[in-house]
Amino acid sequence: MAHVVVLGAGLGGAIMAYELKDQLRPEDRITVVTKDPKYHFVPSNPWIAVGWREREDITVDLRPTMAKKGIGFIPVAAERLHPEDNRIQLVNGESVAYDYLVIATGPELAFDEIEGLGPHGGHTQSVCHIDHAEQARVAFDALVRNPGPVIIGAAQGASCFGPAYEFLLILETALRRAKVRDRVPMTFVTPEPYIGHLGLDGVGDTKGLLESEMRGKHIKWMTSTRVKRVEAGKMFVEEIADDGSVKAEKELPFAFSMMLPAFRGIKAVSGIEGLSNPRGFTLVDTHQQNPKYRNIFAVGVCVAIPPMGPTPVPCGVPKTGFMIESMVTATAHNIGNLVHGKAPDRVGTWNAVCLADFGDGGVAFVAQPQIPPRNVNWSSSGKWVHMAKIGFEKYFIRKLRKGVSEPFYETLALKTLGIDKLKETTTG
Template identity: 40%
Template sequence: MAQIVIIGAGFGGLSVAYELKHLLRGKHKITLISDEPNFTFIPSLPWVAFNLRKLEQVQLSVKPLLEKQGIHWQQGRVTALDPNEKRVRVGEDITFNYDYLVIATGASLAYELIPGLGPEEGYTQSVCNPHHAEMAREAWNKFLENPGPIVVGGVPGASCMGPAYEFALLADFVLRKKGIREEVPITFISPEPYLGHLGIGGMANSGKLVTELMEQRGIKWVENAEITEIEENQVKLADGQEFPFQYAMFLPPFHGAPFLKEVPGLTDEKGFLPVLDTYQHPDYPSIYSAGVITQLDAPETTEIPLGAPKTGQMTESMAMAVAHNIARELGEIPSRPVKPSLEAICMADFGDTGIIFIAAPVVPDPSIGHRRHATALRGIWVNWAKNVFEWYFLMKMRWGTAVPWFEKLGLFLLRLSLVTPIPETSDQQKDLSRVKG
């Protein structure tokens, strides 16, 4: 019986655990470790910040979900990893040996890179985790008592700019409903070279749709903006511009968890894990990764650094590939190894409208020099679709299933997929043979 350890109880960790439970049919032991007792549907956190959702509505307690599936649960913070001995330490004295390790920790938030950034030691809010979303909500309620300028956006190195657009436009929507929008100027400050770039060179007409919406809502913006410092009630840019604020929300850069960066040669300089097509580590084939912690280079270089986005669907795609390849390694399924398709559907809700972004794949296919297809569509139906998807995803986490057959069918009808077979002639297949040898 193999020992499979998964670190992280987010999109990636739970999806890997559920899919492995399905593929392995109880023949091997699966243990999931997380320092958070709850699964949180992260895409809903902007709603939490504006009192459009209660946090408990978008969270599930992980322990009973896993126990129902026969998956072992260990709550605690991973403090050390020894990939040579194949051992993980939790806290000070709990250790787990593994045959396969899946790292799905998500990322740490690098607020320290910009003076004054962040809700705990700085002056800005965030919606990147549930605790910070609650802090953003409390700050918003206080702001409403004494409204003034709002600034929203991302700092250099930020990735997945969708939540920043959501936050700015939801602020506009909520303030209009309260009848005080005219009292509150909103400015969007972005490291992107243009609105709707999203860290991936844009997709289809995304730039046009986002720009039109910002103009219609009276939101000013600054592109190619390099934030260098944030003081109390003021943002400073490298070009000397300064923007006063009464409320600010900025997306930070991401980096890897400290215990990963402490292992020599395991990660890149930011703490992200390099992977082969199978999503195994190039030097430690017993280690797989899924989600934000995985190294993924931005498809193009921009004047101000931007990270490549890793959406929930991309994370699910990685999780399916990881589970499939581990099951194949264990001899439980007879098939070729697969790689994640890295195709993405991103729904951004703006209150009374929204934009859906579809990119297949997110990073343009190097064999043809572009994406196979991409689109961006706007309408109130996007708001409805995101609400339905929130309900559906939380339900399937309760059911204990990663990707039901009807979800795969829906993706197929949208000309999307989660995984694709790795060609036997792939250079990375050769690399995989080398590390096994």
């Protein structure tokens, strides 16, 4: 009998447990360890922040579903991973032993790397967590009552740019509906070298599509920009030239700001030689398997992926939903192989399929593979993207509540977007 532990129960961890159930033997055990017993659908956080959703609309209590699937569930945060001992120490002093471990923790949000950034004692809002989104909702309501300048964007080192663009344009839509948009100057601040780079050197015509959206809605932007510090109502930034020199420093006033931070690995799995990189992200090979600790796998945002290439201001590579889904499927198959006495042979596609909602429209893109050069490099826009995002939300929440392991992104790519088949590959 093998005991497989999944550390984390976010977008990757929850479906990881379900897919493992399909791959393992009846006598094998699965246990999910997570700091939060309830899953919150993170892609809906921008809607929470403008009052289009409430917490209960996007929340799933995982315990009953896991119990029905015969999956162990421990809602206690991890204190420290001890890979040499094959155990996880929990914050309550207990430990969980494993034969195989899947790290699916997501990231730690590095607000502290910039003075004054973030909702925890800082001066900017966030949509990275539902608690942050609810706090942003309070600030949004205050903005509607007392309109003023808005700054939306991402800090240097960020790797998740899609939600910044989404929230920018969802906010713009919400302000128009509140009939105060004419009193809210909007500026997008990003470390990307150009609008629509997305940490991917663009996908299709994301540069043209996003620039057109922003021009049409009178939104200014600043690229290759580094945030120095944030004070109450003021953001101090540097515009960086191609050679890395500072070409301009600016003080930007704001009444409301939402800035995505850089990510890093959580402390429980960081600083372990051979397991994590200097930022705390987990090192994996093509089979999602750690090169040193062969019984440890990782999926999702916690996986170490090198940047696309040098940019004047550091930009990370995003881990999009389809990419995470393909990591999960490959990992479940590979652990299934191991418990059946076979070698891992499944490789995730690491394609990108993304729906970026803008409130009453949006942009969709497909990158196959995510890292160029690509076989598919496609993007499109329209009101259908907004409807597709709503459908995705309803589908994924239902999927978690029912405990099913059917893939979403491949179905979307095949049936909705008409893209060629996007399958995990088998080596050998």
